[in-house]
Amino acid sequence: MTGTVGVPTRITQGARTRGGVGESTLRPDGILKATGEFAYASDLWHEDMLWGHTLRAPHAHALITRLDITEALRQPGVYAVLTYADLPAAKLYGLEFRDQPVLCDGRVRHHGEPVALVAADHPETARRAAAKIVVEYDVLPPVTDEASATGPGALVLHPDRDDHHAAHVPHPNIVHRQPVRRGDVEAARARAAVIVREEYEVGMQDQAFLGPESGLAVPADDGGIDLYVSTQWLHVDREQIAPVLGLPEEKVRLALSGVGGAFGGREDLSMQAHACLLALHTGKPVKMVYNRYESFFGHVHRHPARITYEHGATREGRLTHVVARIVLDGGAYASSTPAVVGNAASLGLGPYVCENVDIEAIGLYTNNPPCGAMRGFGAVQACFAYESQMDKVAAGLGLDPVEFRQLNAMEQGSLMPTGQPVDSPAPVAELLRRVRSMPLPPERQWESAGEGADLRALPGGLSNTSHGEGVVRGVGYAVGIKNVGFSEGFDDYSTARVRLEVVGGEPVATVHTAMAEVGQGGVTVHAQIARTELGVAQVTIQPADTLVGSAGSTSASRQTYVTGGAVRHTCQAVRAKVLQIGRRKFGSYHPAWATAELLLERGKVVTDGGEALADLADVLEEEAVDLELEWRHRPTHPLDRETGQGNGHVQYSFAAHRAVVEVDTDLGLVKVVELACAQDVGKALNPLSVVGQIQGGTTQGLGLAVMEEIVVDPESKVGNPSFTDYLIPTILDTPPLPVDVLELADDHAPYGLRGVGEASTLSSTPAVVAAVRQATGLALTRVPIRPEHLTDT
Missing domain, CATH: 3.30.365.10 (Aldehyde oxidase/xanthine dehydrogenase, molybdopterin binding domain)
Structure with a gap:
């Protein structure tokens, strides 16, 4: 107890539990990931497990005229070979509607489509057996673009x-x-x-995530399946997998394994259903891990x-x-x-x-x-185009491109083109002002006193292609708008289970959600929210699985808002119940139990004036408060099919960029010298993580601007499915990324926060291109910019 019953002690006014909302607490998985000790899904292991492998089609459009698995089944160590004919139940799956065959249904519709599955006692055995499968194709002309998709006679x-x-x-x-x-x-x-x-x-x-698609499916004694997998949305995976297996959802249990990045590429199924089919067919655990080549075919990409x-x-x-x-x-x-x-x-x-x-x-x-x-x-696609247009219109009017944007910038109260009012801060003009006011990097940074050029700072870098001849600097600006959360009437909710109990004399909170931690830092934020709302130092985050209600997808910049909102909501309900217990036990000792606004801080029940009424350990004793609740943000509505009018989005986020580039106009090489960002985040729940998210999104936008592209040939075949030929920014390509974080609270959101993860990806691409345009005077209407775009005349 807090001294003598009825004689409250006082704690420092405003002394909050450490590690709460607004602090840059360390990630619990950070050191493990930095040192290589973190267990990813590709590290999963089970005694007596088999290895699964997928045979994929070498054509983009074809009919299968013959499929013979005889020789594959004869290979020593092979336990199963499955085709479309072996599927036990539903043949199709899909995120928004079911249109994708689990295995090719006789018509190949894209290069790399799964045709057959093999399970064997060694991964190399599985690959060699897959090569023994005989597949004959009648190759058809591919549908490649709008003209061939919708023109006269289109298939x-x-x-x-x-x-x-x-x-x-x-x-x-x-x-x-x-x-x-x-x-x-x-x-x-x-x-x-x-x-x-x-x-x-x-x-x-x-998406170019570093951790390949991987998982382990384990048959269960009840006839069901346990799947350990790297994904973005456990429950929607289960919704798609269960019909394919012919099982009720309660017999398909998913648990999140370590995820090596996602960025949208793990929302769709990849190996999940395949591993489960092989495991149920063989009665043995089956592990599947894609190599990098297969990964390029195993997940979706950004729409060109x-x-x-x-x-x-x-x-x-x-x-x-x-x-x-x-x-x-x-x-x-x-x-x-x-x-x-x-x-x-x-x-x-x-x-x-x-x-x-x-x-x-x-x-x-x-x-x-x-x-x-x-x-x-x-x-992203729209932002590149409309920001390019804003520069061109400004040039046509003889106006400064930033001032032209500010003149037309929306603000709180403005209407979207859908007719939806923007009812939270929209500091578009201010973000542009802030990013423009950042100091510019010095000119000619490649010059070293008396030692010639520092090649690392030049276009072309250490390839020694230039020593500064023909290098021109350019500066460009862009700003973008992104929605937060699922839209257009989708029931966007999340679930959190929170338990508060006394362990070893200390109050401990346990938080359990199905949120997929894919690197965004949700596990850190959930612990911060629990510390803030429950006033406890010790918080345990349970592994994500389908034993708790859905948390929705880790996408749409929504997890801190929606699942964080669910954790906060559930913690507040737990706190209310704790206070009920305290009033029942100790209410007669002090009138503050009935009259004051009570909080939980530093393991105590305190008044808003700082008086400590009781220790949480004394309030709870042997009792535990355990609640699982859903939380929803305010609803959205479908857009009208013909006018597009309607309140389709729950929240908007804004970011602005200034890019400084240097271009070797002779060789068509670009060096991004600096890429500065100003972004409104509403409330930075973890300021360090917020800056990291903004810098990560900025870097992906840089990649789209100058190097990243899956090359698809005229036959719709992927030409560069490897990190040798598909280029992503390395540390040598990534410039300084100064960030100015603005916090203007959205009153409709938990803590006033605003989804952070995506907005910076939008405007970084057009800012880089605008800077290259200023340096070269070229129109540059396509991304990524290639050297030939800068050298052709």
Whole structure:
């Protein structure tokens, strides 16, 4: 007890439990990951386990005319070979609707599509057995773009599609279409002093996570399956897997294993159903680990896009109208293309005010690799195009590009082109001001006193291609808008279970959610929230699994908002119950138990004035408070199918970038010297993690600007499925990334926070391209920029 009963002690006013919200606490997995001791899914092991392997199609579009597994089954050490004919139940799966075969159904729709599965006692045995499978193909011409997908005589890739989008598209090879229309564009055109039209192209980017797809499926005694897997969404995986296995969901149990990065590429199924099928068929645990080559075929990518924009403005610099057509290539299967299309359309104006808008976004079925979620989710493609347009319009008016953006910047109270009011801070102009006011890096940093050029600071780097001849500097700006959370009426909720008890004389909180920790730092934040709400120093985070209710996906910048909100909500309910117990036990000793606002701080029950009424250990004694609750943010609503009007998003986030580049105009080489960012985060729950998220997103945007692209040839085959040929920024490519964090609270969100992880990915790409344009004077309408784009005349 706190001294004599009825004589409260006083603790320092405002003394909070350490390690709570707003502090840069260390990640519990940080040291293990930095030292290489962290256990990833690829490290899973089970006695007597088999190894699974997938045979994949070498063509993008073909009919299977013969499939013979005889020789594969004869190989010593092979336990099973499965094809489409062996599937015990549902044959299709998919995120938004079921259109993707678990194994090829006789028609190959993309390069690398799974055709057969092998289970063997050694991974090399499985690979060699797969090579013994005889598959004969009748190769067909691929559907590659909008013209071949929707033109006269176009082959319908999914003639039996049955989804709620099908009735609203003009062609069955269009997965989804979303217009956004507002105002009178034709009348606005007549008022425009300057009109700029341009076409843009965005290449196919890969999430390029370092940890390959991997997992271990273990048959259970009850006839079910336990799957240990690296994923982004345990419960939606289970929803798709259970029908394929012919099992009820309660017999399909998933637990999260160590995830080596995700960025959207683990939202869809990869090896999950395959490993479970092999394990149930053989009765043995089956492990599957993709190599890097297979990983490029085993997950979705960022949608490549072809985008046409028209912007008009008055002589004074006010936007009169914006017209856009955004064509996203979804590849062979739908994945999350409908939601990506919705984002591209509803965010296609950018963070600007314009009363007259006509935007149309469509997503296609083609025979190109399947595309789906990737950091930025439809907003990245649009941002590159509309920010390029803002620079071109500013140039046409003779205005400063930053001031032109600020003149048209939205603010709190502005209307989105969907008609939704922005009802939280929207500091677009301020972010641009802040990023512009950061000191510029010094010129000619490659010069070393008396020692010649420092090659590391030059375009081309240590390849010794330049010593500074023909190197020109450029500076560019961009700003973007991203939604937070799932949209358009999706029931976006999360679940948290929180237990508070006394262990060894000390109060301990245990937090259990199904949130996938993919590197974003959610396990750190959940502990911080529990410390803040329950006033305890010791917090245990339970491993994520399907034994607790769904936490939704680790995507859409939503986990800190939604699952963090669920943890906070449940902790507050636990606290209320603890206070009930305290009032029952000790209420008669002091009137503050009934009259004061009571908090839990540093293991004690305290008043808001700082009086400690009791130790938590004395309140709880042998009792434990254990609650599992769901939490939802305010609802969103579907967008109108023809006008795009509606309150489709729960929250918006904003970031602005300034890029400084140096370009060797003779060789077409780009060196990004600095990439500065200013971003509003509402409330930084863990400031160090927030900066890390912003820098990570910035770097992925840099990659899209100057190097990252999956190259697909005219036959729709992937040409560079390796980290030798698919380039991502290394530490030598990544410049200083100064970050200015603005905290303007969103009153609708827990702690006023704003989703952080994606916004910085949007504007970093167009900022880099704008800087290269300033350095070279070239139009540069495509990303990534290639050397030939800078040297061709």
